[in-house]
Each structure stands twice: as C-alpha cells, then as structure tokens.
Amino acid sequence: MVGAIDELITELARLPGxxxxxxxxxxxxxxxQPSDQVSxxxxxxxxxxxxxxxxxxxxxxSEVEQCGICSDPTRDGALLCIVEExxxxxxxxxxxxxxxxxxxxxxxxxxxxGIGPEQLRMGLLRRRIxxxxxxxxxxxxxxxxxxxxxSTYIQQLLAGKGIRxxxxxxxxxxxxxxxxxxxxxxxxxxxxxxxxx
Amino acid sequence: MVGAIDELITELARLPGxxxxxxxxxxxxxxxQPSDQVSxxxxxxxxxxxxxxxxxxxxxxSEVEQCGICSDPTRDGALLCIVEExxxxxxxxxxxxxxxxxxxxxxxxxxxxGIGPEQLRMGLLRRRIxxxxxxxxxxxxxxxxxxxxxSTYIQQLLAGKGIRxxxxxxxxxxxxxxxxxxxxxxxxxxxxxxxxx
Numbered sequence: 001m002v003g004a005i006d007e008l009i010t011e012l013a014r015l016p017g018x019x020x021x022x023x024x025x026x027x028x029x030x031x032x033q034p035s036d037q038v039s040x041x042x043x044x045x046x047x048x049x050x051x052x053x054x055x056x057x058x059x060x061x062s063e064v065e066q067c068g069i070c071s072d073p074t075r076d077g078a079l080l081c082i083v084e085e086x087x088x089x090x091x092x093x094x095x096x097x098x099x100x101x102x103x104x105x106x107x108x109x110x111x112x113x114g115i116g117p118e119q120l121r122m123g124l125l126r127r128r129i130x131x132x133x134x135x136x137x138x139x140x141x142x143x144x145x146x147x148x149x150x151s152t153y154i155q156q157l158l159a160g161k162g163i164r165x166x167x168x169x170x171x172x173x174x175x176x177x178x179x180x181x182x183x184x185x186x187x188x189x190x191x192x193x194x195x196x197x
Numbered sequence: 198m199v200g201a202i203d204e205l206i207t208e209l210a211r212l213p214g215x216x217x218x219x220x221x222x223x224x225x226x227x228x229x230q231p232s233d234q235v236s237x238x239x240x241x242x243x244x245x246x247x248x249x250x251x252x253x254x255x256x257x258x259s260e261v262e263q264c265g266i267c268s269d270p271t272r273d274g275a276l277l278c279i280v281e282e283x284x285x286x287x288x289x290x291x292x293x294x295x296x297x298x299x300x301x302x303x304x305x306x307x308x309x310x311g312i313g314p315e316q317l318r319m320g321l322l323r324r325r326i327x328x329x330x331x332x333x334x335x336x337x338x339x340x341x342x343x344x345x346x347x348s349t350y351i352q353q354l355l356a357g358k359g360i361r362x363x364x365x366x367x368x369x370x371x372x373x374x375x376x377x378x379x380x381x382x383x384x385x386x387x388x389x390x391x392x393x394x
Binding site for chain 2: 007028052086
C-alpha cells in the first residue's frame with residue numbers, strides 16, 4: 001500500500017464507529033471520485049478547524065464571537081436550557097419549538113475521567129446566574145449516571161436563588177415497544193404517569 | 198447550524214454508508230478532537246488527491262509512475278492477475294502469497310451504465326498481450342454478472358494466443374454455513390468437488 005493511501009486509511013480509522021476495513025473502503029471510494037470532491041472534504045475539515053470556536057456567552061459552537069442564538073433578541077433570555085454538548089443544541093433546535101437560550105457545559109461531571117466542575121463551563125453558568133433575570137433553568141443533561149450527577153451539581157448551584165428548575169421528562173420513547181423498554185425507564189414512566197383527559 | 202459545520206456534514210454524508218445522522222455524529226466528534234487531528238485528516242485527503250495516480254503499466258494506484266509491484270524484479274512477469282479495482286490488489290497481496298503481476302481494469306463491463314471495453318484499461322491489457330512472454334492469466338474479476346461478462350470478454354481477447362487462462366475457484370466460503378449458502382454457489386461447489394486424499 002502506498003504511503004498517501006495508508007495515511008488516509010489511518011486517519012479515517014481514528015473516527016468513531018469506523019474500523020480499518022471501513023476506512024479502507026472509504027479510501028478506495030474517495031480515490032474513485034473526481035478529485036474536487038475529495039478536496040472539498042479536505043477544505044471542509046480545514047474550515048471547521050479555522051472558523052469554528054465556542055461562543056463566549058453560551059459555549060455553543062459558532063463562527064463568530066457571539067453565536068446566532070445568543071445574539072437573537074427575540075429569544076427569551078430568562079429561560080435557560082443547560083446541555084452537555086453542542087450536538088444537543090442542534091437536536092433541540094430541530095425537533096422542538098424552544099425559544100429560550102442555551103448553556104453548553106462541554107461535557108459531564110465524571111471524576112473517574114478527571115472531569116470536575118472546573119473542566120466544564122460552570123464559570124459561564126455562575127456569571128449567568130449572577131447577572132440575574134433567570135426565570136427557569138431546564139436541565140437537559142443526558143439521562144445517564146454522569147448526566148444526573150451533573151444536573152444535581154447544578155441544582156445545588158441554583159438552590160435558594162428563586163429560579164424554577166426543571167428537567168426533561170423521563171418516560172417511554174415514542175415508537176418504542178413495552179417489551180424491550182428497560183426497567184428503570186418503565187418505573188419512571190409509571191411514576192410520572194400522565195392524566196388522560 | 199453554522200456554515201463550516203454544515204459544510205463538513207454535507208461532505209461527510211457523500212461517503213458511502215454514511216448518512217446525514219452519522220455525518221453529524223462524526224462532525225461533532227471531530228470538533229471535540231485536538232485541531233491537529235482534524236488537520237491531519239484534511240492533509241491526508243489532500244495527499245491522496247495530489248500524490249496518488251494509476252500506475253502507467255498496471256493501472257494500480259501508485260505515488261510514482263511505475264508502481265512498487267511492476268518495478269519489483271523478483272515478481273513473475275509471466276503470471277498476470279486481472280482485477281477490477283485497486284482494492285482487490287491489496288486484498289490479494291495481504292491474504293495470499295501471489296508473486297506475479299496485476300492488471301487493474303478500473304471497473305467491469307456494464308452496458309447499462311455505459312461502461313464498455315473503452316472505459317476500462319483494455320488498451321493496457323492488449324499492450325501486455327502483444328509484448329509477449331505471458332504464461333498464465335488469472336481472471337480475478339468479481340463473481341457477479343458484470344464480473345463474469347468482463348472475464349468472458351478477456352477470455353476472447355486471449356483465445357488462440359497459447360496463454361493459460363484460469364479464474365479464482367468458486368465454492369463454499371470458509372467459515373460459512375451450508376444452510377445459508379446460495380444455490381448457485383452450492384452447485385458450483387458440488388461440480389468442482391475436490392478429492393480428499
């Protein structure tokens with residue numbers, strides 16, 4: 001295998017969910033494409049490295065100092081949704097009609113991986129709390145152990161500030177099958193059962 | 198979604214087997230990596246565009262005018278293995294102890310896609326036949342309808358030249374299960390059954 005091809009296979013194989021075989025298949029596919037498609041992919045990669053950085057206000061990814069959501073005056077600044085990753089912002093934006101602001105922590109508390117509050121954007125959050133004007137904080141961390149721990153930590157930060165704290169509902173995934181749902185989800189769903197009008 | 202991120206998602210989603218969701222996941226993964234990993238991937242892509250081209254002699258991918266296999270004097274030049282794609286060369290090289298040379302057609306005959314002999318490297322093959330000295334040609338096209346048609350076409354080119362023509366054996370895949378093997382493979386395997394010593 002020649003050097004340039006091997007290098008590309010190695011780099012592609014670093015991506016999550018892509019093993020060496022898939023990386024090889026992708027490489028040979030790319031080699032059969034017009035070279036400008038490959039160049040466009042290379043340029044797109046260079047583009048994100050050079051242009052994308054965290055928004056100074058909310059931590060979301062942005063090409064400018066203040067991201068489009070933070071600089072949008074029609075958004076409700078008193079309603080703050082706290083998420084772990086930028087990808088969650090785009091999921092919420094696409095799927096819901098949420099019109100508040102976000103705070104992107106950049107991860108979750110995980111002492112075992114050496115991630116404490118200092119490794120997350122808790123400073124931005126504190127500044128936001130101190131600035132005042134918050135009516136409600138929605139905790140939208142992942143429904144995992146670390147996500148829950150992160151939410152609990154933030155709950156403590158917010159205690160006694162007169163801010164409403166909510167979190168995303170736990171329950172059955174729509175389209176799911178009762179037979180395959182896990183016990184914890186099911187007991188959450190039972191506990192939080194909703195009135196049928 | 199900001200422009201640079203969207204561009205990268207779009208370019209990644211062009212790859213085979215990668216839908217928009219996976220492209221999004223890969224993009225957000227890359228955004229969390231140190232920027233030099235992303236730059237290395239971009240450089241590797243640019244590298245194949247700039248440095249890799251078909252070998253002038255066999256059509257295999259190479260960074261030099263004559264590929265490493267064609268320029269290797271210890272290889273048997275009288276033994277020629279004809280394959281459709283460069284990826285097959287690397288598979289054969291890795292898995293077998295084949296020490297002959299290759300000819301990479303660059304595809305298979307497929308009139309429905311407008312691919313006739315002129316779209317393949319039949320010119321290189323003719324030159325190779327005319328140069329003389331060939332003892333055996335191994336047809337290693339894919340065991341598909343188009344692959345078989347391509348092999349038949351080459352067989353006709355070689356007819357009456359006194360060159361031995363062989364093809365890869367058809368039979369049961371090792372590790373396969375008789376229950377799931379298709380009928381055509383099974384009847385091939387039965388017809389070509391081998392003596393047990």
